[in-house]
Amino acid sequence: MIEGLFFIFLFQLAGTALTALFGLPVPGPVIGMALLLIWLALRFKTPTSLDNLCDFFLRYLPLLFVPAAVGVLNYKDIIIASGLSLFIILIFSTLAALLAASLSFIWVARHLCPPIGEGQRKTRPSIGGAE
Amino acid sequence: MQDSLTGFVAVFVYLGEAPLLWLTLTLGAFLAAERLYQFSNRFALLNPVLISSLAICLVLYSTGTPYDAYFRGAQFIHFLLGPAIIILAVPVWRHRAALWRARFAVLVALIIGGSVAGLSAIGLSVLFELDLEMAASITPKSVTAPVAMGIAENLGGAVSLAALLAVLTGISGAVLATPLFNAFGLVDWRGRGFAVGVTCHGIGTAHAFQLSSVAGSFATIGMALNALFSAIILPVLFIFIYG
Numbered sequence: 001m002i003e004g005l006f007f008i009f010l011f012q013l014a015g016t017a018l019t020a021l022f023g024l025p026v027p028g029p030v031i032g033m034a035l036l037l038i039w040l041a042l043r044f045k046t047p048t049s050l051d052n053l054c055d056f057f058l059r060y061l062p063l064l065f066v067p068a069a070v071g072v073l074n075y076k077d078i079i080i081a082s083g084l085s086l087f088i089i090l091i092f093s094t095l096a097a098l099l100a101a102s103l104s105f106i107w108v109a110r111h112l113c114p115p116i117g118e119g120q121r122k123t124r125p126s127i128g129g130a131e
Numbered sequence: 132m133q134d135s136l137t138g139f140v141a142v143f144v145y146l147g148e149a150p151l152l153w154l155t156l157t158l159g160a161f162l163a164a165e166r167l168y169q170f171s172n173r174f175a176l177l178n179p180v181l182i183s184s185l186a187i188c189l190v191l192y193s194t195g196t197p198y199d200a201y202f203r204g205a206q207f208i209h210f211l212l213g214p215a216i217i218i219l220a221v222p223v224w225r226h227r228a229a230l231w232r233a234r235f236a237v238l239v240a241l242i243i244g245g246s247v248a249g250l251s252a253i254g255l256s257v258l259f260e261l262d263l264e265m266a267a268s269i270t271p272k273s274v275t276a277p278v279a280m281g282i283a284e285n286l287g288g289a290v291s292l293a294a295l296l297a298v299l300t301g302i303s304g305a306v307l308a309t310p311l312f313n314a315f316g317l318v319d320w321r322g323r324g325f326a327v328g329v330t331c332h333g334i335g336t337a338h339a340f341q342l343s344s345v346a347g348s349f350a351t352i353g354m355a356l357n358a359l360f361s362a363i364i365l366p367v368l369f370i371f372i373y374g
Contacts, residue, residue: 008214011217029216033223037220057218058347064215065337066205066208069181069302070188072184072295075292097245097248098327099315101329105239106319
């Protein structure tokens, strides 16, 4: 657990440092993720400590967005003033983008790259009541 | 009665100053919202992030607690977002073969999905006659919040509004994606996941991981690639249409 956390913080630190150093337009954690991916590729095996921590984080990933989402509270006035048009734009744009991305992906995939045998590389995270 | 009420309020005010109350409330609200979601057989509108955030907003609003006071407690959860993004490299590595195999689909869907997300936001902003600041804030809504803030600032938008709209887009995608894909009969977890990542970044990716780890890994890639793609393409599109 601590070893896994150490690796994660180390890569986040490295990513954040690189972003600050070169003024990259991408946030530090995203660079850190890329660095970890490169490290995993060089090592060719995920340390057990990271594997265990990963499943825990994935299980509760949605929770981590709650504090940011509660930030809506700071924008009561904007939401009351022009919330409806923003809401409509947001919903329709999201629907359009979801459809465009998924349909184009599936269309290309069907012609060029069918999925690997179902279930082969599927490790589902536990859902509900497994803790 | 009056005395016990003022006593209760005094204790509440005392606890409200410390981070523990809001930290506990956040965890409790999320666990309860998740129970409700499972109990309702995963009814899309009862998405745990949506319901728990709304419930917490309601508590804060009715007790007159400012967001900053709440965040003093909730920051401990918020902090874990950074490490959580780092660790997404692990599932991506696990599914590397599937991702590499789908690389052409990934590329095409990134270009089409990322462009549609930006263009539709700009187009609808024109249609609804939003002012430039508002339009610039909503344009990068399909990009992960930290990057969206940077893009919005470049275009002349409001940074914090851009972050808010990005978060709301993430939640709306987590609510809408599954019913939408089911309605269109899309069964390929790779495409479903990737689309959610491109369109609804972190919150969409978190949702995808709850359904399938293949979908989650493709969503992670979609989120990361769209952060790069949008940072390059959105300023061009925006100035072309709005400028």
